[in-house]
Amino acid sequence: xxxxxxxxxxxxxxxxxxxxxxxxxxxxxxxxxxxxxxxxxxxxxxxxxxxxxxxxxxxxxxxxxxxxxxxxxxxxxxx
Numbered sequence: 001x002x003x004x005x006x007x008x009x010x011x012x013x014x015x016x017x018x019x020x021x022x023x024x025x026x027x028x029x030x031x032x033x034x035x036x037x038x039x040x041x042x043x044x045x046x047x048x049x050x051x052x053x054x055x056x057x058x059x060x061x062x063x064x065x066x067x068x069x070x071x072x073x074x075x076x077x078x079x
Contacts, residue, residue, distance in 0.1 A: 032072040041065050
């Protein structure tokens with residue numbers, strides 16, 4: 001009975017949890033990838049220079065990206 005329970009319930013749940021872990025790891029890598037953050041900073045600067053966003057919006061988003069960049073660099077130094 002327990003083997004059948006493992007096959008019917010345990011394995012699908014373990015597979016789903018594994019998929020969620022993989023997605024979480026990929027999302028974390030995306031958020032802490034220095035090259036992606038720098039690319040976002042350049043795009044932000046372009047939006048500001050072409051008057052597509054306000055200075056306040058630029059500063060707010062720039063602060064967020066710089067914070068992400070600092071965290072990514074700290075994470076890289078710990079590895």
